[in-house]
Amino acid sequence: MPNSKPVTMDAVYTAPGYLFRRMQQIAVALFIEECKAFDLTPVQYAALIAISTHPGIDATRLSAVIAFDRSTLGNVIERLQAKAFIVRKPAPEDKRVKLLYLTKAGAAVLDQIMPSVDKAQARMLQPLKPADRKTLLALLTQLVDLNNEASRVPLRAEDALEHLGRST
Amino acid sequence: MPNSKPVTMDAVYTAPGYLFRRMQQIAVALFIEECKAFDLTPVQYAALIAISTHPGIDATRLSAVIAFDRSTLGNVIERLQAKAFIVRKPAPEDKRVKLLYLTKAGAAVLDQIMPSVDKAQARMLQPLKPADRKTLLALLTQLVDLNNEASRVPLRAEDALEHLGRST
DNA sequence: GCCACATTGTCAGTATACTGTCAATCAATC
DNA sequence: GATTGATTGACAGTATACTGACAATGTGGC
Numbered sequence: 001m002p003n004s005k006p007v008t009m010d011a012v013y014t015a016p017g018y019l020f021r022r023m024q025q026i027a028v029a030l031f032i033e034e035c036k037a038f039d040l041t042p043v044q045y046a047a048l049i050a051i052s053t054h055p056g057i058d059a060t061r062l063s064a065v066i067a068f069d070r071s072t073l074g075n076v077i078e079r080l081q082a083k084a085f086i087v088r089k090p091a092p093e094d095k096r097v098k099l100l101y102l103t104k105a106g107a108a109v110l111d112q113i114m115p116s117v118d119k120a121q122a123r124m125l126q127p128l129k130p131a132d133r134k135t136l137l138a139l140l141t142q143l144v145d146l147n148n149e150a151s152r153v154p155l156r157a158e159d160a161l162e163h164l165g166r167s168t
Numbered sequence: 169m170p171n172s173k174p175v176t177m178d179a180v181y182t183a184p185g186y187l188f189r190r191m192q193q194i195a196v197a198l199f200i201e202e203c204k205a206f207d208l209t210p211v212q213y214a215a216l217i218a219i220s221t222h223p224g225i226d227a228t229r230l231s232a233v234i235a236f237d238r239s240t241l242g243n244v245i246e247r248l249q250a251k252a253f254i255v256r257k258p259a260p261e262d263k264r265v266k267l268l269y270l271t272k273a274g275a276a277v278l279d280q281i282m283p284s285v286d287k288a289q290a291r292m293l294q295p296l297k298p299a300d301r302k303t304l305l306a307l308l309t310q311l312v313d314l315n316n317e318a319s320r321v322p323l324r325a326e327d328a329l330e331h332l333g334r335s336t
Numbered sequence: 337g338c339c340a341c342a343t344t345g346t347c348a349g350t351a352t353a354c355t356g357t358c359a360a361t362c363a364a365t366c
Numbered sequence: 367g368a369t370t371g372a373t374t375g376a377c378a379g380t381a382t383a384c385t386g387a388c389a390a391t392g393t394g395g396c
Contacts, residue, residue: 007278009221009325012214012234015285016292017195019308021210022235024192025353026312026319027185028382032354042189043382046180053177060344066180067190072383074346079381096344096391110175117183124184127314128307136307139300140187144194146295151194152384157177193383196352200384211352228374240353242376247351264361264374320354 027124034120038113039083043068045117047076048110051086051100058097064156085109195292202288206281207251211236213285215244216278219254219268226265232324253277 012018031042040048046066051057054065059077063070077100080086085106091097102110125133148154180186199210208216214234219225222233227245231238245268248254253274259265270278293301316322 007217007220009218009233011282011285012217013325014305014309015289016305016308017199017210017289018214019305019312020188020192020195020292022312022319022323023308023315024188025235025321026315027188028353029320030318031185041381042185046186049175049180050177052175058344065177067193069383069385070344071346071385072381075381094344094392098345114179117179121183121185123318124188124315125311128311132307132310135303136311137182137184137187139296139304139307140184140191141182142300143293143296143304144187144190147191147194147292150198150291151190152197153193155190157181189382196383209351226374237353237355238375239355239377240351243351262362262374266375 023124027120030123031117031120034116034123035113038109038116040109040113043072043076044080044085045113047073047080048085048102048106052102052107052110055101056099058091058099060097062100063153067151067153067155069153080106191292195288198291199285199288202284202291203281206277206284208277208281211240211244212248212253213278213281215241215248216253216270216274220270220275220278223269224267226259226267228265230268231321235319235321235323237321248274 028042031045035045046068047062050062050065054061057065059073060070062068062077063073068076077086077088081088083105084103087101087103088098089101091099125136128136196210199213203213214236215230218230218233222229225233227241228238230236230245231241236244245254245256249256251273252271255269255271256266257269259267293304296304
């Protein structure tokens, strides 16, 4: 049964989905602004961190660790490889998979970009009072976790990698 | 000065930017799931609402009202036109602009999709306790508003349209 | 050893997002 | 009324995101 109330822009402005979209755009804009010297996007940064933490991870498992789509990740990996931040080596025991490793340049950029990333992350929440930042972050963390299965690519953290016998 | 602490995935998982991205992806997934019968994306829905609220708006002002990039919006408008949900008429007094109007089909789909949109929006926050939903929404609204200028395409609500003399 | 099934990386197709550029047009000034 | 400058819509280029499909490969059951 369709509604018949007069439609106002509040139908958009107060919708959580709209607010999440706007906030994501703001977050990306701040990240790019703070990190433009390093030529890394937020997604590329997350992928680099994950490869640094899990050397020799393959693309499928990488997508599970950062909860990004596998298809999308293919292009991201290509770009990181083109910038010589990572290398891909064929897995000896499985001809399908290609293992990902940080290069020296990749490790260096990761080391150097950290302060800028931190600054960008801080700026996102800056307008709120410190107590409110904590509250928002806690609720958001909780919400993302509880909605994990609703996402197309649910997060499967380190646990999902155990059967590889390759970690740490 | 680069840091030297051991890098863990927490550098990603606890970053607000990462959480906003994840939540946005979850929000889109839920919207698409609930509204798949109507063949409308979240962005297309927001554009339709804005055109419904501001009949005869042009693309540039539409981008300001929903805070979406002007270039992106061009394609969105094309798709809405292809679905016959809107029409574009050349402005008589300015040969550059094309005015946007809802069609009957556009008005109908907007009327019918509302319950599904509401359901999707509700599902996003469902995992939280009711009090926490309110808190999160309030903080998020506040944060998006205070960060408005940090966004590449700041929101310029109805006020920005007054000089058109066309509103209401 | 073979066959059904799953997995991996890749690709094509669609839809946001943003940058930068451009021609057409309009407005404002002289 | 011609020039300057701004605005509008369009376009090309890059980077996420997701869907669905595919060949190559791996794994189990038999």
